[in-house]
Amino acid sequence: MTNPLSQGLRIERKAPPCVIVIFGASGDLNKRKLMPALYSLYQQHLLGSSFATIGIGRTQMDNEAFRELMTAAVREFAEGGLADEDVWRSFAKQLHYIAGDPREQEVYVRLGNLLDELDKKTGTAGNRIFYLSTPPELYTPIVTNLGKAKLNVSPVRDAWVRIIIEKPFGYDLKSALALNEHVGSVFQEEQVYRIDHYLGKETVQNVMVFRFANGIFEPLWNHKYIDHVQITAAEAVGVEGRAGYYEGAGALRDMIQNHLLQVFSLIAMEPPVSLDASAIRDEKQKVMMAVRPIEHGEVNAFAVRGQYGQGTSNGRAVMGYREEKGVNPQSTTETYAMVKLLVDNWRWAGVPFYIRSGKRMPRRVSEVAIQFKEVPHLLFDRTAADRIHPNTLVMRIQPDEGITLRFSAKLPGQAVHIRDVNMDFQYGTQFGRHSPEAYERLLLDCMLGDPTLFARRDMVEKSWELLMPILDVWAADKPKFPNYEAGSWGPAAADEFLAKDGGRRWRRP
Amino acid sequence: MYPFDLKTIERHLQELWKAQTEENKSQVRACVVNLLIYDETSSSELNTLITDIAKHHPGRVLLMKARPNALTELISAEVSAVCGVIPGRGKQLCCEQVTIVAEGAAAAWRLAATVRPLLISDLPVILWWRGMPSDMQPFTGLLDTADKVILDTSYLARPTAYLPVVAELVEAKKQVAFADLNWSRLTTLRSHIAGLYDMPDLNAYIRDISSVRVKYCTEAADKELPPPQAVYLASWLIYRLDWDDPKNCRSISRTGEYALESGYKGRPIHLQFAPSPSLVADDLQLEITMAADNKQKAHLMVKQAYEESGIKTKLETPTVCWLTTVEKHRRPSEATLLSRELEILGNDTTYENVLRVAAHLVNQLEVT
Numbered sequence: 001m002t003n004p005l006s007q008g009l010r011i012e013r014k015a016p017p018c019v020i021v022i023f024g025a026s027g028d029l030n031k032r033k034l035m036p037a038l039y040s041l042y043q044q045h046l047l048g049s050s051f052a053t054i055g056i057g058r059t060q061m062d063n064e065a066f067r068e069l070m071t072a073a074v075r076e077f078a079e080g081g082l083a084d085e086d087v088w089r090s091f092a093k094q095l096h097y098i099a100g101d102p103r104e105q106e107v108y109v110r111l112g113n114l115l116d117e118l119d120k121k122t123g124t125a126g127n128r129i130f131y132l133s134t135p136p137e138l139y140t141p142i143v144t145n146l147g148k149a150k151l152n153v154s155p156v157r158d159a160w161v162r163i164i165i166e167k168p169f170g171y172d173l174k175s176a177l178a179l180n181e182h183v184g185s186v187f188q189e190e191q192v193y194r195i196d197h198y199l200g201k202e203t204v205q206n207v208m209v210f211r212f213a214n215g216i217f218e219p220l221w222n223h224k225y226i227d228h229v230q231i232t233a234a235e236a237v238g239v240e241g242r243a244g245y246y247e248g249a250g251a252l253r254d255m256i257q258n259h260l261l262q263v264f265s266l267i268a269m270e271p272p273v274s275l276d277a278s279a280i281r282d283e284k285q286k287v288m289m290a291v292r293p294i295e296h297g298e299v300n301a302f303a304v305r306g307q308y309g310q311g312t313s314n315g316r317a318v319m320g321y322r323e324e325k326g327v328n329p330q331s332t333t334e335t336y337a338m339v340k341l342l343v344d345n346w347r348w349a350g351v352p353f354y355i356r357s358g359k360r361m362p363r364r365v366s367e368v369a370i371q372f373k374e375v376p377h378l379l380f381d382r383t384a385a386d387r388i389h390p391n392t393l394v395m396r397i398q399p400d401e402g403i404t405l406r407f408s409a410k411l412p413g414q415a416v417h418i419r420d421v422n423m424d425f426q427y428g429t430q431f432g433r434h435s436p437e438a439y440e441r442l443l444l445d446c447m448l449g450d451p452t453l454f455a456r457r458d459m460v461e462k463s464w465e466l467l468m469p470i471l472d473v474w475a476a477d478k479p480k481f482p483n484y485e486a487g488s489w490g491p492a493a494a495d496e497f498l499a500k501d502g503g504r505r506w507r508r509p
Numbered sequence: 510m511y512p513f514d515l516k517t518i519e520r521h522l523q524e525l526w527k528a529q530t531e532e533n534k535s536q537v538r539a540c541v542v543n544l545l546i547y548d549e550t551s552s553s554e555l556n557t558l559i560t561d562i563a564k565h566h567p568g569r570v571l572l573m574k575a576r577p578n579a580l581t582e583l584i585s586a587e588v589s590a591v592c593g594v595i596p597g598r599g600k601q602l603c604c605e606q607v608t609i610v611a612e613g614a615a616a617a618w619r620l621a622a623t624v625r626p627l628l629i630s631d632l633p634v635i636l637w638w639r640g641m642p643s644d645m646q647p648f649t650g651l652l653d654t655a656d657k658v659i660l661d662t663s664y665l666a667r668p669t670a671y672l673p674v675v676a677e678l679v680e681a682k683k684q685v686a687f688a689d690l691n692w693s694r695l696t697t698l699r700s701h702i703a704g705l706y707d708m709p710d711l712n713a714y715i716r717d718i719s720s721v722r723v724k725y726c727t728e729a730a731d732k733e734l735p736p737p738q739a740v741y742l743a744s745w746l747i748y749r750l751d752w753d754d755p756k757n758c759r760s761i762s763r764t765g766e767y768a769l770e771s772g773y774k775g776r777p778i779h780l781q782f783a784p785s786p787s788l789v790a791d792d793l794q795l796e797i798t799m800a801a802d803n804k805q806k807a808h809l810m811v812k813q814a815y816e817e818s819g820i821k822t823k824l825e826t827p828t829v830c831w832l833t834t835v836e837k838h839r840r841p842s843e844a845t846l847l848s849r850e851l852e853i854l855g856n857d858t859t860y861e862n863v864l865r866v867a868a869h870l871v872n873q874l875e876v877t
Contacts, residue, residue, distance in 0.1 A: 001712050004749045005703035008859030010696045016707045045697050048704035123708040
């Protein structure tokens, strides 16, 4: 029966009764992100009183020990720490733990019993979310076991069961297809939520609002006015103890295949017919289908890779990638990748999208820069005193989330001299309100059954398909690494690439 | 303070920002709203409150202080910056405040026209009225300027009795959005109750409610009537669940207990308001009984007691055992409530409809 009391509440997005089951509960992701996000939702009264969390992990501990572990984690990693001990105690009462190997079927018997008990005692209503916060090799056994234990469907009528899968969604197209196939054999696609935390960021969500709630930009959003688009995700850090994972991944897999292609699709897609999740995801997929495939023989005309050597970061000397702990001294893993995408449709014909991501760059910054075309004829004399660039619209994803529009203005004085000036909008200052952490947003979306900000199966597969030729060619070829200095904006080859491609330059974000 | 002069104020505003920028490069100036505050309370906490709000909603604050009983006739003004540190950014976020003091009845009368030229164009105008609204200037003049009016019936001597007046005002000024902080104070409690009815066991009873009792503190502000929050809570249930307008109000005890009759599709629903000595300040307790011909009875009790445990819930249905949940819940500060109101610029149709029901309820209670 519908609940009229839920309508018109000012807390518009409160989660329904449910249990979240976190596999890999003693791991880093749970401690740093998931538990602080759940606690934050609870503090904001966005989780009902009929909510519970079950952690599953191989570490032997009981409920109390798990609560203590989570207390320490939230104290350390939540933005405001525990903030209010009473509120935390109230939340922690509903933390439960099952110690066991998720590859063992017996764990799922205990899990099933606990879920039933919580439905009765806490009123969680048979609604369940399984969160796979484990190494990817455990995805298959966990999904299999959930299916065998019949936990992929709820015992309660009209209740729901959902599964959240963390990236990487496969290592390449073949493994992504296999993973999707396996997950799809146990769960329906509408039950599957592939989480990409980039999509939970406020600025990424604002791309749609910016494009489709403002009448002045959309008419310019095409090949007639836009020269090119630069999408950048730069990190100042190196591999930071993740060498084991990163050696097998590299920048293309780690950032571009998922996060940046998602951002690209939001920038390039057509207006959806509605805000319905399917409508939005259909448009994103349509633009992915319009990306010109890169043939194996033309990879060098579409992509550049790099690896950092020694250099300077944050004012101190830092080692090169190959000297990092856990990295093969002869490693050919790219720590920088740049890809040029062309979209073969009416809107974007001839407009290149340059997408780059790198580690050990001068600063941490993620942004989308829309570079408009130059004026058709410059009326004003260009003297040494002038500095004229085409208009640029920059959407900063992190840090200092906001939007900047660069345009030219006259310098005060008798002569006509021109300067570029920035019109700045910053989330942090215009709206003093705290932006929710990406995981808060995404966890709540999953509880509410809104998959808009999650990656759909076809999009994941298409993004792998687009990048496979680059990965194949790079795997077969031995690059001359290192080729950029830590603390620089990447290899010279990337600058040369843009210079040759229409005399363009990378922005210095 | 100096005698009000528009040019002087505008010059001072310009000088203020020039000086601020020269002194401190880490300051950011922002403006997203015109916030008009009319204050009759002379509260010393108001400045702290404005700083708190400005951090979240930077804008131009026009603080109007009326002293209609003063012997002199003078409008004076001063300009100041309101700055607060942006959390996690180390930068100061600054906005501007113009304080306008109107001394004497005639000066107070002219307040609306006085502040009008100081509004920043194209930004929403929010009026926070800290006092008793009336059908006279400056309220009427400011009402014509405002996109949203925020009231707080807790400032009034007889807040519940005033709800029908607010309802008439809302009805007459459809183009203006209205809010009452006393309604906003119920947001968490309402959300909690609504969340309980998402549980299948309780959801099955949502159309079987047979009686509702709202308990409140014996020392409530409006001695002769239940406090506004109690009336709002009952009215919300009536409106949302589409019950009939309550009637047959009767006083059932000398301690201010009232009973009324409502109904849903011919089935009677009993409403009661009862003061309770175990509740303090703005604590509330809602007791709901649910019964249908083919079902066992179910009971729900939700108690909001800030100083005790927050929100306490007891639920009994044939399928769910007794369930006692304590959810920590702090009394929201005035700054928090106001901040939330500044986020909602459009009409809150739920509030408007609940207020209409509340006005009807109060009229019933007053006749008794």
